Amino acid sequence: QVTLRESGPALVKPTQTLTLTCTFSGFSLSTGGVCVSWFRQPPGMALEWLARIDWDDDKYYSTSLKTSLTISKDTSKNQVVLRVANMGPVDTATYYCARTMAEADGAYFDYWGQGILVTVSS
């Protein structure tokens, strides 16, 4: 059974760095083709893809947020960490992690965590 769960602070101050952890079970991030991605969704708005980390530690980032994002993994702990630097009010959103299956003919996000709402406010 594949599960993912996001954890981290519910409230951060402007200019702070947000650190979110995705803890998963039911799969290994050392298996070829297996990746984990992060998304976010501001209240009442659309989903936005943020970053992806692969089984071989390859990393992908949103072009518009590339300078603010850092993704990393700890395979032994079954965890993926996303850091978002210099948080501002526009970064208030529900953040999701999702297992990503990267196959030769395409990738897709087949299991999702429940999400964590992060509010940016002083």
Added chain:
Amino acid sequence: QSGLTQPASVSGSPGQSITISCTGTSSDVGRYNLVSWYQQYPGKAPKLMIYKGSKRPSGVSDRFSGSQSGNTASLTISGLQAEDEADYYCCSYAGIRTYVLGTGTKVTVL
């Protein structure tokens, strides 16, 4: 990079068929032909409904089908049911190691 264009809302009566469009460009939808679709209920996480354009994950009703022509992908829901009322998002690989999602469509069952 702007999102893929979806209609803001689509509605239909129970039993009818509806189609949600997802329009991109020759750099994403038109180039990679690998669109996936996600269903999201209010306050819940998205759920994969279609991947690689037209494949259904195990457990997803065969009332859901996906297709693509040129720069536009489509999700069709046949035999519309009350439980299909949700938001739907498309997603495409956009090259340069990034992904782009659609603007989202709210499906209403009349």
